Amino acid sequence: MGNTLSQIVAACQQGDREAQRQLYEQCCERVFRLVNRMVGFQEAPDLMQQVFLQTFRTIGQFSGHSRFETWLYRLAVNECLQFLRQAKRRPCEGLTEEPADHSPPHARRVQHRELLDRALQRLAPELRCIFLLREVEGLAYGEIAKALEIPDGTVGSRLNRARAELREHLVEFGWDF
Amino acid sequence: MDCSSARQHLSAFHDGELPPDIQAAVSKHLDGCPECARRRAEFQEVSQTAAELPTPRVPADIWPQIETTLAIKVPRQRAVLVNLILRRRAWIGLATAAVVVVAASTAAIVWLEQAEHGHGYVAVNFGRYLDEFERNPDAAQQVLLSNYEGQAVSYDEAAARVRYQPVTPERLPNGLSRKAVYLLRMPCCTCVQAIYQGTDGEKLVVFEHVDDQPVWFGTRPTIQARCNGMPCSLVQVDDRLAATWKRNGRYVTIVGADDVEQVAGLVAYLDRPQSNN
Secondary structure, X not given: OOOOHHHHHHHHHOOOHHHHHHHHHHHHHHHHHHHHHHHOOOOHHHHHHHHHHXXXXXXXXXXXXXXXXXXXXXXXXXXXXXXXXXHOOOOOOOOOOOOOOOOOOXXXXXXXXXXXXXXXXXOOHHHHHHHHHHHHOOOOHHHHHHHXXXXXXXXXXXXXXXXXXXXXXXXXXXXXX | OOHHHHHHHHHHHHOOOOOHHHHHHHHHHHHHOHHHHHHHHHHHHHHHHHHOOOOOOOOOOHHXXXXXXHHOHHHHHHHHHHHHHHHOOXXXXXXXXXXXXXXXXXXXXXXXXXOOHHHHHHHHHHHHHHHHHOOOHHHHHHHHHHHOOOEEEOHHHHHHHHOOOOOOOOEEOOOEEEEEXXXXXXXXXXXXXXXXXXXXXOEEEEEEXXXXXXXXXXXXXXXXXXXXXEEEEEEEEOOEEEEEEEEOOEEEEEEEEOOHHHHHHHHHHHHOOOOOO
């Protein structure tokens, strides 16, 4: 039977290389999903490396007061926001190179997914990440507050704003609500 | 509940994150308001679509690259140092900046091992501060405040407490404005810290302290250089620089400079007679 995430994290805090690999394998998909939509497909691999290197450098600071995933999302979001701030650029490539959608063809739903991806790129990074943490990663408001280091009450208002702006962009792109 | 209130709560209602009484009130409003109910249905449609967004495939070469970087940790530190020297064209432009000594790492390690507890903790805490600074300056600040009884003060209060005029003018070159002044009770002395913010939101922090504090930079590769003619110790903090130099019998340490050129500019600027606060 495999180790639990908390056992793996504890081993990583001791510098265990095998545990680091296990941690990466357990978490890479969700981190990449977030990073990819935050900075775009071209930049995501480099950012992923940064996130995990930073994770292993600072994992000793993880106190266990929150879920490890929340702590990891915080690192990932910080790396992405810092990258976008420094580079002064927004991803505009979307996910056009990513052929991972193998669901049965359903024109309207596929079109909606494309529109949503495009509209997400229009959102300010701070709004985009909060929407992704909620809608794609499924975090509760309390976890989002910890991940973004913002007050609980701010999560609701910011998410409300993200959804309102997203709706405007979707309508502009032709989403037929 | 009217439409305006309902719309304010609609997002949290949709997520089931409202207190039960408000959740019930919004629900009741939706039962009688087709327009708000339609807006809620839109949320549901977007949520469903978001849940169906394809999960991208993680490139297979990421982990091997991470593993390689982890395995060559020590050589990588040297690479950072070389990078620091080579990548900054400003080194050439600042011809006065003669690199004289490379890497006080070994000495610093010995120093750290022999250090008293107080200084050892400073090394750890300041190391955490530097680690955190580039990613999240506010979180980094909390490390210092919580460990050194940090206290927000006015400039005048700081001057009265340390009995000298801190070198923390309201404005620095490159559009940096002073946002806060703190006093930190560190083992060496009471340190004055000023936080500056540029128009782009980037932060730069200036510390002034009585004693030299090489321990602050821990075992990070350090170079000694002359910036605007002043001997400085510089270390790289991710993509930014930290530097320390002596001024008027005290030491100034900055964290968050973009490049050596900015360090040299700040050394020159802060060396002028200060009109201060």
